[in-house]
Amino acid sequence: MADDPRLTSLAAALPATVPFTGPETLERRAGCAFAARLGANESGWGPSPAAIAAMQTAAATAWRYGDPEFHDLRAALADHHGTTPAHVMPGEGIDGLLGLLVRLTLAPSDVAVMSAGAYPTFAFHVAGFGARAETVPYAGHHEDVDALLAAAQRTGAKLLYLANPDNPMGTWHAAATILRLIDRLPAHSLLVLDEAYADFAPAGAVPHIDPADPRVIRLRTFSKAHGLAGLRVGYAIGPATLLSAFDRVRNHFGLGLIAQAGALAALGDPAWLAHVVTETARARHRIATLGRDHGLAPIPSATNFVTLDCGSAAIAARTLAALATRGVFIRKPMVAPLDRCIRITAGPPPALDILAAVLPPALAQARTQS
């Protein structure tokens, strides 16, 4: 199908690929629903009951636009992080915020540095605005801080993207390592610190960073530990001058009434968050043990998933496919050499029971195929 002739040259040159295929698409292809949904790092424990109640109440008043300034949510987030609303910017998920950040900072031919195999949606946005993503390999299971810094220096990168804890490997750097990275950052670079999984991280892995520090923008989400992936609410923490620029380009009414109400109520229920984090740790342990019992090496994780090393990309791919045909949705890293792994979301016991039942036959199939 030839492109529409009115596309810009940039838009015409973009690939037709998308960052992720949704599990619903896989279900439609297979003709049946997954019995266990363990691929998108969603929280199977669900949102806080208080958040559910708030969203249900808000549903009846959804004829009103959401507050385009997110006043109450922004104030609550600022309070939560010990800062002022000017240092917090909510948005349509980290994905949406990354898109706005890239748009604001990267002109065509500008460079962003990231790890090869790190979050594809960041690379999607960089390409989408005509900029270039310079990638460096992981160092084993970790993002390579020194290599990222060197690449930023070498390329004059305006953005350096790092997730801590990391996705898709689940590993983390100590807070001190991140602080050292910030101190060594080239003057022309902004650290884009994706903390989507920070709620699950052990003590000492999440650095304290002054929200006004002009060298860093951090990203948080309600999609993971808060169990609100289907709402799409994330937020940035960072310097006020940078965050205020988001107002110049964002979709002002994009964060709806129900989304704001749900996020606000979730933030107000730390007990539920603690419950989910505890249950997630239990589930991580079970997945790691299950993998180890069947010859897959679990990589220590500070997230709500466990990445298991299958030894080869072929076996990893076949294991994913064999699990899918047995009703279990998981994902895997897309880029070599990470692609020798599979990534399994920490889910509640019933979902892991299903995983435990089908992993052995799936692996047996994956290891005997050629």
Next chain:
Amino acid sequence: MADDPRLTSLAAALPATVPFTGPETLERRAGCAFAARLGANESGWGPSPAAIAAMQTAAATAWRYGDPEFHDLRAALADHHGTTPAHVMPGEGIDGLLGLLVRLTLAPSDVAVMSAGAYPTFAFHVAGFGARAETVPYAGHHEDVDALLAAAQRTGAKLLYLANPDNPMGTWHAAATILRLIDRLPAHSLLVLDEAYADFAPAGAVPHIDPADPRVIRLRTFSKAHGLAGLRVGYAIGPATLLSAFDRVRNHFGLGLIAQAGALAALGDPAWLAHVVTETARARHRIATLGRDHGLAPIPSATNFVTLDCGSAAIAARTLAALATRGVFIRKPMVAPLDRCIRITAGPPPALDILAAVLPPALAQARTQS
């Protein structure tokens, strides 16, 4: 506050203004809530009870990402419009879709044509991507089709934006006029036909347009007649080649689970839509009569609002302010000469009772101030 030095030159040059100030901001400034919310063309009758129920059910499962392909919603919309899913693209409201469309089609220095005083968010996006909005005046209370066409021809515009029915004036063109416009469109121009208010339009005002027609993209929303402004769901209808390009740049998980569920259920309740449209017509009549009784000339409307001519921009502005201090939120056109009018949303009887009570003293105040 100096700009962040990492902004692109385009981002640095954008004004800090936003398209609309939310009523919540005005309420915070005033220190009290509006008693009647008649400024944002929201539907005070609320969403369909079926949509409320669907959103409430979806709230409990909001730990799941929404389907990034919107399969069910897209199929239902295609069925509703007698076309195929390839000709329908849902998104985060018409605002979000306009942003994507502008991004896909307008490179810096490209031109879009629109009426002076038409939807500010379209102009916001055009400026936001470094393109130029060429405006032509309204012809009386109507968008001037001939002048828009001439401007598109003269400037080589890639986009020609027209709302039918129109916002902020509420007027409409006959379907035949729109079809003639399409036939006379320069080959380099795409008609962006904003049909946000089409559900309220009289017979003969909404043209039948082949969704595959490469000259037109139409935009519809669940924010108005469906009473779901707080969900933010809109959709485009147009040529498949153009709509498929949206996949290259959109926020794939941006339309959440609750949003998709609510929109789907609303679409499945045409009786509620018909009820709202009937009640809206009744409310329009009441607002027009009220205005006329107090010396304001109502402009015939095919929307869910009535624009009343106050005779001068100063009186219009003072009337708006005098209504706000009396607890009634309305808006007004921002650009001369339309700014001699105020725009009042058709709301349910209790809201109009409040309006009826405070309009006379507000007008008296507005007319005696100087």
